[in-house]
Amino acid sequence: MSFNRMPLFVFAMLAVSLSLIFALPSLTTDLVFLELQRKVGFHFFDVAHGGDALLWQHLFWLFGHPEVYIIILPAMGIATSIIPTFAKRKMVAFPLVALAELLVAFIGFGVWGHHMFATGLPVGALVFFAAASMMVVIPSTIQIYAWLFTVNLGRPEFRAPLLFIGGFIGLFVIGGLSGIMFAAVPFDQATTDTYFVVAHFHFIIFGAAVFPILGGMYYWFPKVTGRMYHERLAQASFWVTFAGTMLTFFPMHIVGLLGMTRRVYTYHAGFGWDAYNLAETVGAFILAFGLLMIFGNLLWSRFRGAPSGPDPFFGGTLEWTTSSPPPPYNFPVIPRVSSPYPNWDRVEGGLQLDHGHETPATTVRDGHFDEVLKMPSESGLPIVLAFSVTVLFIMLLTTHFVVAGIFAGIAGLVLAAWHAQEPAEQ
Amino acid sequence: MSTVPYAQRVAKPNGWWGMVVFVATEATLFGTLIGSYYDLRFRTPRWPPAGVPDPKVAVPLILLAVLVSTSIPVQLASVFARAGRTAATRLALLTALVLQSGYLALQIHLYVDDLHRFSPQATAYGSIYFTMVGAHHAHVLVGIVLEAWLLLRLFGGNTVYRAVGVQATAFFWHAVNVLAVAVTIVQLSPSL
Structure with a gap:
């Protein structure tokens, strides 16, 4: 499969893989330092022996911010899989979305300092990290508009997976708007370690990262099990989950601005935070009930759902061309791929490999057939x-x-x- | 066995790509180690701190030159393996192995010598110095183990699979040698 025929989900996973390669070694170094300091008596982080406490934070966030995009990029990839299927048209601005996914991962390596705006970094560093953090808005917005316009220009059918993507876009915009506020250094310094930050990253990490996963669980459930989920209950579960999420996390913005700090388990009455925190607790129970509805639906459907057939949604990507659940070898004939939506742009023919564990290898960029690879067998x-x-x-x-x-x-x-x-x- | 093993394949072998990904993570690891070295250095008024001797320059530089020169036999081994010249591959690998083992033995001697002169547990300088240099020696050891393994396998003859192994290991050694230059310059920087 050449680059120009790769689905956007695969581009997102390519961005994730590249980020992982370059982000994780930083955490490795940090943890090795910590272990050497705690168990062997080395000095990296204690000032008394010439160490630097901030070195821990630098190395951690040099991993930690790319990690945020490692968490959210698969969600963006799921959105680009679900939207075309239910809007019944190909993604708008396909190359721009692919580049935006890669750009998010790339810029993610230059913004770690915005987690450290209140630690006394030099002004030059503050300016650099503030500017880089504002730049992340550009590829994120490209994707948001591409998703919205694809739905707008298609004939959308709002079944459960697309509802979850709609919820995702809404929550991602709210979390993104509070995120861009933190790129402004004075605002960040005023709100550091308050519940405003907690609200922001829950909108991103729960709203934006988990909602597409929930939608994706419904979307690929028929492919994995060969059975359909219950559509009515699935749509109801979206509204319950969405309402629970908003009620749990939105009041955190307000209590944060009212001065409530992070990492407290109790506080005195009379700060004006009580009603908001009560609402959050009620919201958390609603959210938990919504999640129970989702998992209950899937569990019931696993055994009682109607048979789905190989392609219940008329999806465009390759997984819908094989049976549900797929056989261990995926495809009896290695399919010829003509576009990122090979199920909609079918071409006949393909390679048949029937000598045990074999798979074709291709050239790197153009995807021409190169060699038959012998795959390894089972081993303990x-x-x-x-x-x-x-x-x-x-x-x-x-x-x-x-x-x-x-x-x-x-x-x-x-x-x-x-x-x-x-x-x-x- | 003596034919050109994978002339029919256009793309680089998957084993080579695997090594590229591994080298990318290891290069990043050394990037963070060197970054940490300078982060600690610029927070300390005297570097190395009082009571710690300046690093010696001459011997590590000579050793570095020896190590970097082993890129030549390693690359020759890779070319010979792909050409199906098994005896020449073994000889090139053996040459590299002897030089690199000698390098590592002398470096371990210097490392132990340094441990007698100043402690990693006394100052942040000692901590980052021994961690960074030790990480580099560990990578040299990994390269030697890979090479010794391939040499043993090659006594049973050359195959496509083993030629890919030699090619990937050669790439690993070139990367280790580039990192050796970076680590040695940082290690010696207080005396330069």
Whole structure:
């Protein structure tokens, strides 16, 4: 599959993968420093021995902000999968949306300082991070308008998955509007560590990241199980979940501006926060009930739902061209892909691979057929390796260095055994 | 076995791409280590702090030159493996392995020597110095293990699979050598 035929969901996952490669090592370094300081007596973060307490925050947020986009980009990818199916047209501004997804991930590496505006960074750094944070608005807005116009220019059918995407867009806009306020340094310094921040990131991390996942669970449920969910109950569950989300998280903006700080479990009566916090608690119960409706619906449908057939929504992407649930080999004939919506732009023909575990490899950019790859067969060794490495690190954490060494040795032996199995040459 | 192994394939082998992704994470790791070094340095009035000797310059630079020169036999091994010249591949790998093992042995000697002169537990300078340099030595060790493994396998003959292994390991060594230059310059920077 060449780049110009990749679905937008895959572009989103490409952006996620690139972010993961470059974001996680920063957290690794940070945790190694912390472990060396706490267990071995090194000094990285304590000022008395020449360390720097802010170094922890720098390394953490250099991972942590890209991580926010790692969480939200799959949600954006799900939105770009669901909207065309139910609007019955291809995504508007396809290349712009693909570039916007990649741009969000890229800019995400230059904004970590906006989590540290109140820590006394130099003015030059504040200006840089404020400007970079405002830039994130551009690719985010490109996507929001592309989603809205796709629905507007199509013939939308508001079934449960599209309702959840609608809720997602609304919650994402609210969370984005409070987010852009934090890019303004003076506003951020005034609201740091208040409930206003808590409100913002719950709109993003719950509203914007989880709502498409809930919609995606309904959308791909027939594909995974071969059965339909209950549509009426699903639509009702959206309205309950959406109302619960708004009631839980919206009042947090107000109590935050009224001065309520984060990370408190109680406070004196008479600050004027009581009614808002009561509303949030009621909202949390409504939200929990909505989630129960969703999972109850899916659980019931798993066993009692009507058979869905291979393609109940007439979706455009490749998964709808195979049966539901898909066979272990996905496709009996490797499909020819002519566009990002191959189910709508069908072309005949394709490659048949029937000699055991085989899959085609293609050239990187153009997706021309290159080679038949022999895929590895079942093996117990990877899980044994994973178990040994897990025990190794638990032993390091609990300073049982000898046991850790033994499990490192086991991991090495398993790795050697694994690599001693080589594919047969033709 | 002696034919050109994967001439029919246009794209780089998947094993090579896997190594590229691994090198990307490791390069980022060293980026954060070097960044942390300078973050700590610019907060300390005297670097290295009082009581800690300046790093020696001459011996680490000579060792660095030896390590970087091993990129040549490693690259030759990669070319020979793809051409199906198994004996030449083994010889090139063995040459690199001897030089790199000698490098690592001397570096471990210097590391232990440094540990006797100043402690990683006394100052932030010692902490970041031993962590960063130790991380680099660990990567050299990983490269040596990869190479020794391939050398052992190649005594059973060359295959496409093993030639990809040599190619990926060669890429790993080039990356380690670039990182070695960066780490050594940072390590010596107080004396330069």
